[in-house]
Amino acid sequence: QKEVEQNSGPLSVPEGAIASLNCTYSDRGSQSFFWYRQYSGKSPELIMSIYSNGDKEDGRFTAQLNKASQYVSLLIRDSQPSDSATYLCAVRTSGGSYIPTFGRGTSLIVHP
Amino acid sequence: GAVVSQHPSRVICKSGTSVKIECRSLDFQATTMFWYRQFPKQSLMLMATSNEGSKATYEQGVEKDKFLINHASLTLSTLTVTSAHPEDSSFYICSAGGTSGGYNEQFFGPGTRLTVL
Numbered sequence: 237q238k239e240v241e242q243n244s245g246p247l248s249v250p251e252g253a254i255a256s257l258n259c260t261y262s263d264r265g266s267q268s269f270f271w272y273r274q275y276s277g278k279s280p281e282l283i284m285s286i287y288s289n290g291d292k293e294d295g296r297f298t299a300q301l302n303k304a305s306q307y308v309s310l311l312i313r314d315s316q317p318s319d320s321a322t323y324l325c326a327v328r329t330s331g332g333s334y335i336p337t338f339g340r341g342t343s344l345i346v347h348p
Numbered sequence: 349g350a351v352v353s354q355h356p357s358r359v360i361c362k363s364g365t366s367v368k369i370e371c372r373s374l375d376f377q378a379t380t381m382f383w384y385r386q387f388p389k390q391s392l393m394l395m396a397t398s399n400e401g402s403k404a405t406y407e408q409g410v411e412k413d414k415f416l417i418n419h420a421s422l423t424l425s426t427l428t429v430t431s432a433h434p435e436d437s438s439f440y441i442c443s444a445g446g447t448s449g450g451y452n453e454q455f456f457g458p459g460t461r462l463t464v465l
Contacts, residue, residue: 272456279439279458279459335382338392
């Protein structure tokens, strides 16, 4: 069974700090990795996708992928109170199916 | 990213009625659409996956006769909650994905909040 694990949190960081969110997955055949942000009462919003080992940066966000260790992380630099949300990790294996497996999400609280 | 719309955004209905929710991919052709349900403070629960022109694949425990899914075109999927009951009250979210147009990600609609009285 494919599993995607995230610490539910909440992860609390002060404004301006780096928030580090982690995700591990069980399926070694996984090829695509995604981070979504979900504000309370809203639907998830795609913020990052990563497909190869290493780092991928987009503004204040950096996704890190290590397939050998089967983990993917999201770093948020200069955290702002508006970053307070639940962050969902999603993992998809290769092939024709687009069914991703979602983690339960990590709640992030950025306090002023 | 791609835009996915969902209608209605909020619906309140009486127990026993049926409710139809539409999901549209506005700027790309979605080969696959997904329907999720999310209860307050809980994680996303995948209900079913649908491919254009074929029957939906339902997750274990989801009643296919109660949650009717139609994926008539590459841009439209509908979810009908038949004979809704209060326990069906939830946040229903669709998403669309596909390689057409170069998109390899999955994009979510804004969701429909269903309240059954």
